[in-house]
Amino acid sequence: MAVRASDVSRIPGRRTRPGPPSETPPGKPMVSWFDPAVLVKSGLKALLSGTFGRQADRRLLDAVSQPQKLAFDYSLDASKHPRDELWLDYVSDLGDGWDSTYAVASTVMAPELELTDDSGRTHVTRGGDVLVFGGDEVYPTASVEEYQARTVVPYEDALNRRRHRPHLFAVPGNHDWYDGLVSFTRLFCQGRFSSGWRTQQRRSYFALKLPHGWWLLGTDMQLESDLDAPQVRFFQKVAACMEDTDRVILCNAEPAWIKQQVMPHAGRGFLDNNIDFLERKVLGKKVSIFLAGDLHHYRRHEDADGRQKIVAGGGGAFLHPTHLPKVDRRPGGFELKECYPPQRTSQRLTWRNLLFPVLNPWFSAFMGVIYTLLGWGxxxxxxxxxxxxxxxxxxxxxxLQSTGSLVLGAGVVLGTVAFADGRRGPLWKKAAGVVHGLAHVAAALLLTWGVSAIAAPLAAELQWSLRRDFLSGLLLLGGGALVGPLVVGVYLLLSLNVFSCHPNEAFSSLSIPDWKNFLRLHFDTEGQLTVYPVGFRRVPRKWKRGSGPEDPVWVPDPADTRATPPRLIEPPIVISRTKALPVKPETGPPGPMVMMEDEHPPGGAV
Structure with missing residues (x-):
């Protein structure tokens, strides 16, 4: 797909510059996570945001300077009458490549969507009155320009006045925090105009009062997976407004029930304990539905009481594997009911790492330089x-006689040790890193041996005037660009499919735009909640301008015959209107509610 640079003038709040319409979508390709420039930039931003985030937590500042309504009330319509039903869309981990992000956006923004399940039954759904972004709204790191190109433009072009603009609420993820939440706050928390949505929140966390006793809470766990004191007090006040029979949908940026499995040696983490804290000490009732992203696939767990834990991080970011972590059963009686893509498919996709040199050309060039430096001396x-x-x-x-090669070889081994996955413990991390590093050193020596064997006769045959050393360097550069990344690809393939390590690295290297998903929630007239998990097996790669009045700006090109339409990942999940399961608060019920300025729940018309 041909892409062009985004027009920064389209940032919400700025006037769009007039110009002739383009015939190519204004998007960006998928982030190449193994591009050395991306790695350095993302690493530095993560380091800086983590360092300054611990010292200057923006949530504490916003709690003082940004008064927010205690709850945005969608249980009432514009006439202040109880709302019969409501449609709500949940999209998480978006803002990556154009094809995947726009494919999801154009489906979410459609006025109506017919979905077919595996049995052939058709379900007619409506575009959400409310849109919730579940975390990581942009990649690779947050900035005004990246939000504009990767998030704002796709959703504006997808809506294109086809229906009313949904009310948008956003949960920040770690990638949103990489600039200290500055760009996130500017885009989602200041009421800026956008033709794709209408923002409502003034802080990075919020509460929505929904029809028939349902509530949706969006948290901000920052980078350290913790709840700050003002946020705790905020949700205590929200809990004081709930009836005993009300039910809660909790949106976190990360799935604690899976994340704790990633580092089993670390025990229960802050995020997992924070969920217990919210249930026991703040809400005083068990959460009926947990929604999270961060893992870029679909995975649903359910317990005997019908409580749901759903990961739906398929809004546009690269695909994550579903065969790791192995979480068929989770504490509390939660069992795995569905995952997308299927685990066997996920295992097969891992074999694409054998194409690592082709899929990551800039990293291949970098490895060519490393191998050249290792072998040239x-x-x-x-x-x-x-x-x-x-x-x-x-x-x-x-x-052994080349000091430079010895030092660089030691540096390679130290680098691979730092890169190794630590989920099996520190000894495993060191062992895997050393083996990986020595594999590179051995490959470089073998390559040098082969280059030395062919360089002299080749140079003589071509009657080059250049020295043999220069020809050796050229051959080492080309051979290293092929062999070095191939070693990395084999390492990632074996690590994931054999040793259950490196799920993030083994799939970020592939940048797979397919197998996307989002959730459509319907609160019906009986108070019953139906969750429609929508999946995209293969997103379109070719687009053309829409021609009809009800079309988005860009529609799939019929020439792309491999693209598949959205369909249900599994049959709709129906959750009846029953009383929320109580838990006994450990510190007593929350204190009396103290309303902050402008915290009175509105009669929110959508």
């Missing part, structure tokens, strides 16, 4: 007075 030593091809023992002896 060795080749130069071998070239001095060499007659014929050297033996491999001579290559090793030359390597």
């Amino acid at each position: 060795i080749a130069a030593n071998l070239n001095e007075g060499a007659v014929g091809a050297p033996s491999f023992r001579e290559v090793i002896n030359a390597a």
Whole structure:
């Protein structure tokens, strides 16, 4: 797909510059996570945001400077009458490549959507009156320009006045925090105009009062997975407004029930304890539905009481595997009911890492340079007075005599140890890192041996005037760009499919835009909640301008015959209107509610 740079003038609150319409979508390709420039930029931003975030928590400042309504009331219509029904869409982990993000956005923004399940039954759904972004609204790091190109423009073009603008609420994820939440606050918490949505919140956390005794709470766990004191007090006040029979949908940026499995040696983490804290000490009742993203796939767990824990992080970011972490059963009696893509498919997709050199060209070039630096000094030593091809023992002896190669080889091993996955413990991390690093050193020595064997006759045959050392360097650069990333690809393939490690790295290297998903929630006239999990097996790769008045700006090109329409991942999940299960608060019920300025629940018309 041809792409062009986004027009920064389209940032909400700025006037769009007139110009001739383009015939190519104004998007960006999927983030190449193994691009050295992306790695350095993302790493620095993560380091800085983590350092300053601990010292200057923006949530504490917003609690003082940004008064917010205690609850946005969608249980009433514009006439202040009880609302019979409500449609709500949940999209998480969006703002990556154009194809995947826009495919989801154009479906979410459609006035009506017919969905077919595996049995062939058709379900007619409506576009949500409320839209919730569940975390990580942009990749790779937060900035005004990235939000504009990867999030704002796709949703504006997808809506294109086809229906009313939904009310938008956003939960921040770790990628939103990489600039200290500055861009997130500007886009979602200041009431800026956008033709794709209408923002309501003034802080990074919120509460929605929904029809028939349902509530949706959106939290902000920052980078340290903790709840700040003003946020706790805020949700205590919200809990004081709830009836005993009310039911809660809790939206976190990360799924604690799976994250604790990632690092089993660390025990229960802050995020998992915070969920217990919210249920026991703040809400005084068990959460009926947990929604989270962060993992870019669909996975649903259910307990015997019908409580749901759903991961739906398929709003546009690269695909994550479903066969790791292995979480068929979770504490509390939760059992895995469905995952998308299926685990066997996820295992097969991992084999694409054998194409690592092709999928990550800039990283391949970087590895070519590393291998050249490792082997060039060795080749130069071998070239001095060499007659014929050297033996491999001579290559090793030359390597031991090259100080630069020894230092760089040690650096490679240290780097791979730092890169290794620590979920199996520190000893495993060191062992896996050393093996990976030594594999690179061995591959570089073998490559140097082969280059030294062919460089002299090749140079003589072509009658080059350049020295043999220069030809050796060229061959090492090309060979290293192929062999080095291939070693990384094999390492990631074995790590994930054999040793159950590196799920993030093994799939971020692939940048798969397919297998996307979002959730459509329907609160009906009987108070029953139906969750429609919508999946996209293969998103379109080609687009053309829409021609009809009810079309979005861009529609799939019929020439892209491999694209598949959205359909239900599994049959709709029906949750009857029953009383929420109580838990005994450990510190007594919340104190009396103290209303802040402008906290009175409105009669929110959508």
